[in-house]
Amino acid sequence: MTADTRPHVLVVDDEIQIRRSLRLTLESAGFRVGEAETGQLGLSATAASPPDGIVLDLGLPDIGGNMVLRRLREWSRVPVLVLTVRDAEDDKIAALDAGADDYLTKPFSSRELIARLRAVLRRAQPAPESAVVAFGDIEVDLSARQVRRGGVEIKLTGKEYALLRLLVQHRGRVVTHREILRQIWGPQAEDSTHYLRVQMTHLRKKLEAEPQQPRHLRTESGIGYRLVEA
Amino acid sequence: MSEPRQNEWREYALVLSVLIVLTAGGLLLPPHYSLSVGLLYLLALILLSLRVGRWPMLLGGLLSALTWEYFFLEPRFNFRIANVQETLLFAIYFVLALVVGQLSARIRSQARKEKMREESERLQRTLLDSVSHELRTPLAVITAGLENMESSPPAAQAGLVAEIRTATHRLNRLVGNLLDQTRLESGSLRPRVDWCDARDLVNAANDGVRDALTGHPLTVAVPEDLPPIRADFALTEHALANLLLNAALHTPAGTPIRISAGLSADGRQAFFTVADRGPGLPAPLRARLFQKFSRGETAGAGGLGLGLSIARGFLAAQGGEIIAGENPGGGATFSIYLPHSAPQPDPQE
Numbered sequence: 001m002t003a004d005t006r007p008h009v010l011v012v013d014d015e016i017q018i019r020r021s022l023r024l025t026l027e028s029a030g031f032r033v034g035e036a037e038t039g040q041l042g043l044s045a046t047a048a049s050p051p052d053g054i055v056l057d058l059g060l061p062d063i064g065g066n067m068v069l070r071r072l073r074e075w076s077r078v079p080v081l082v083l084t085v086r087d088a089e090d091d092k093i094a095a096l097d098a099g100a101d102d103y104l105t106k107p108f109s110s111r112e113l114i115a116r117l118r119a120v121l122r123r124a125q126p127a128p129e130s131a132v133v134a135f136g137d138i139e140v141d142l143s144a145r146q147v148r149r150g151g152v153e154i155k156l157t158g159k160e161y162a163l164l165r166l167l168v169q170h171r172g173r174v175v176t177h178r179e180i181l182r183q184i185w186g187p188q189a190e191d192s193t194h195y196l197r198v199q200m201t202h203l204r205k206k207l208e209a210e211p212q213q214p215r216h217l218r219t220e221s222g223i224g225y226r227l228v229e230a
Numbered sequence: 231m232s233e234p235r236q237n238e239w240r241e242y243a244l245v246l247s248v249l250i251v252l253t254a255g256g257l258l259l260p261p262h263y264s265l266s267v268g269l270l271y272l273l274a275l276i277l278l279s280l281r282v283g284r285w286p287m288l289l290g291g292l293l294s295a296l297t298w299e300y301f302f303l304e305p306r307f308n309f310r311i312a313n314v315q316e317t318l319l320f321a322i323y324f325v326l327a328l329v330v331g332q333l334s335a336r337i338r339s340q341a342r343k344e345k346m347r348e349e350s351e352r353l354q355r356t357l358l359d360s361v362s363h364e365l366r367t368p369l370a371v372i373t374a375g376l377e378n379m380e381s382s383p384p385a386a387q388a389g390l391v392a393e394i395r396t397a398t399h400r401l402n403r404l405v406g407n408l409l410d411q412t413r414l415e416s417g418s419l420r421p422r423v424d425w426c427d428a429r430d431l432v433n434a435a436n437d438g439v440r441d442a443l444t445g446h447p448l449t450v451a452v453p454e455d456l457p458p459i460r461a462d463f464a465l466t467e468h469a470l471a472n473l474l475l476n477a478a479l480h481t482p483a484g485t486p487i488r489i490s491a492g493l494s495a496d497g498r499q500a501f502f503t504v505a506d507r508g509p510g511l512p513a514p515l516r517a518r519l520f521q522k523f524s525r526g527e528t529a530g531a532g533g534l535g536l537g538l539s540i541a542r543g544f545l546a547a548q549g550g551e552i553i554a555g556e557n558p559g560g561g562a563t564f565s566i567y568l569p570h571s572a573p574q575p576d577p578q579e
């Protein structure tokens with residue numbers, strides 16, 4: 001008998017139907033699935049046998065998903081994908097601030113779930129970070145600070161490059177406005193989202209085939225931005 | 231506000247003119263008819279109380295008592311009262327006149343309450359009927375689709391899956407609308423107004439209703455140099471999506487829809503406009519357009535009639551508004567307006 005090498009995902013949700021359907025979806029996508037029906041059980045299951053990733057429902061009956069995240073982040077860096085209901089932008093931002101890696105709004109498509117889960121799992125893998133990241137016809141050379149589009153070098157301003165680099169480093173995952181503003185403009189600019197809007201418009205004009213309908217530099221409604229590679 | 235006030239003035243005018251006519255008529259009668267004139271006044275007040283409200287009635291009671299005393303009770307043409315019997319008559323008249331007015335006002339307000347209660351019961355019944363219809367239709371499609379799936383050939387399964395998917399979208403939208411309306415009414419809406427890219431808003435709204443827009447060519451016109459605008463992204467996106475959905479559901483298949491954004495001429499408002507080439511907005515529909523549970527007759531695919539009510543509520547919560555209009559050349563337009571001021575330039579640029 002060989003050891004199970006499939007990535008291990010823990011599903012924390014109080015609804016048995018959601019757990020069952022997630023198990024079906026995840027197992028057919030090649031994951032090994034564990035289940036916990038409360039936040040407390042989720043925490044102890046993670047402590048007993050650390051999974052490679054956690055899918056966490058925010059609306060748990062015992063301790064709320066955000067509390068689970070805060071307690072978890074005191075001792076673990078395991079990637080967490082949270083499940084929320086729509087219209088709960090504040091909850092989503094609170095979850096990301098509390099240490100979630102990404103979120104998914106219910107009801108979601110299983111394809112979306114797998115893609116998001118793979119993206120958050122990839123962050124945790126200590127694979128050697130390649131200096132050149134490519135998406136579409138764009139190539140970003142992080143070591144040479146160069147950006148090429150269709151092989152032609154594109155001149156970016158300092159702010160534009162900083163924004164692009166941040167999204168590339170977190171590619172596939174959402175980065176909140178606050179996070180971007182803090183990292184690029186400094187903590188005093190956390191609420192100055194219009195700086196960011198303007199830079200994003202410039203960046204899209206330089207990099208997107210259709211800046212008005214961006215394929216890669218995506219907006220996450222009311223939350224932040226996400227670099228989508230496909 | 232202005233309508234009831236205007237009605238009230240009309241009621242005062244009616245009371246005054248009735249009293250003037252009666253007084254003038256009474257003066258033509260011989261002096262010993264004074265008691266009959268008093269009873270005539272009373273009769274007029276009782277009849278008036280069927281038409282006019284509490285305050286005009288109070289004025290009528292006071293005025294008629296005074297005119298009766300002045301013109302008809304001995305000694306006539308002054309406010310002196312001759313004897314105990316006259317005093318008694320005057321006092322009884324005065325009390326009767328006031329009581330008649332107040333009693334009838336109370337009866338009328340009770341009748342009004344009863345009518346409102348009946349109307350609200352009727353509304354509730356219709357609402358329950360329509361909610362259960364809207365919930366059961368997609369559920370029926372899903373149930374039947376799943377059952378058929380087990381026995382149908384693989385070729386037919388794609389069609390069933392598509393039907394189930396459409397029904398699920400519809401169910402999802404319905405639940406979303408009911409929750410949105412509840413959030414609006416419970417006052418738990420806390421808008422987070424921030425700088426937004428108008429084009430992002432339009433894209434997000436389009437994505438949300440893509441399946442419903444199928445078959446309607448969509449044009450998007452957002453100026454490239456439009457600065458960021460102040461809005462709650464999620465609320466504005468929903469409002470826009472509801473307008474797009476309406477444009478798709480209430481117009482014939484194949485008719486185009488245009489969505490545009492920009493700043494008003496004075497730069498103090500940002501706007502989004504959804505324009506269609508459908509049947510437009512007939513006057514009777516216009517009056518109840520934004521009322522909840524009010525539906526246009528052209529709504530082919532059902533719905534609860536919550537979309538515009540929610541859109542307006544979401545806009546009002548962030549200091550904006552929605553205005554309906556005619557599209558020159560045919561069709562309807564719905565415009566969202568949000569307060570705008572130019573963003574501070576980035577000091578690090």
